[in-house]
Amino acid sequence: MELDQTDKKIVELLIEDGRMSYTEIGKVLQLSRVAVRARVHQLMDAGVIEKFTCVVNSEKTGKHVSAFFEVDCAPANLVEVAESLANNPVVASCYQMTGPSTLHMHVLVSDFTQLESFINEELYALEGITRVESHILLRRFKSRTGLKL
Known part of the structure; x- marks a missing residue:
């Protein structure tokens, strides 16, 4: 269209x-x-507008820690790892990125204890992950939920 x-x-x-x-x-x-x-x-x-939704301030709902992860996977495990992560309630978004077999994800949790638990008990427990890099959000300057035309 x-x-x-x-x-x-x-x-x-x-x-x-x-x-x-x-x-x-x-x-x-x-x-x-x-x-x-x-x-x-x-x-x-035509699929230009996919759906209508609301934007929720995660901090107002008790999710005070926002972290971004780059997760490298063995190619044979990429889809399985991505689906598992995408189904996890603390994962806000999960994308396959360019690179060997890389996933980029955004995680929202209540505190660092929950983040540590997610990393150690859920993320590292997945078979096929070869590298994890994390970044903690300190301050948001801009966040856009829709495409600027």
């Missing part, structure tokens, strides 16, 4: 506020509510 300027503006408005009504979007873009609704549904049907 080729996005025109109106589609791009609709997506940008929804990235800023996913609860914005079709009427409110229509006022900004000088379109009818029905026209906006039709375009949003087209964007959803």
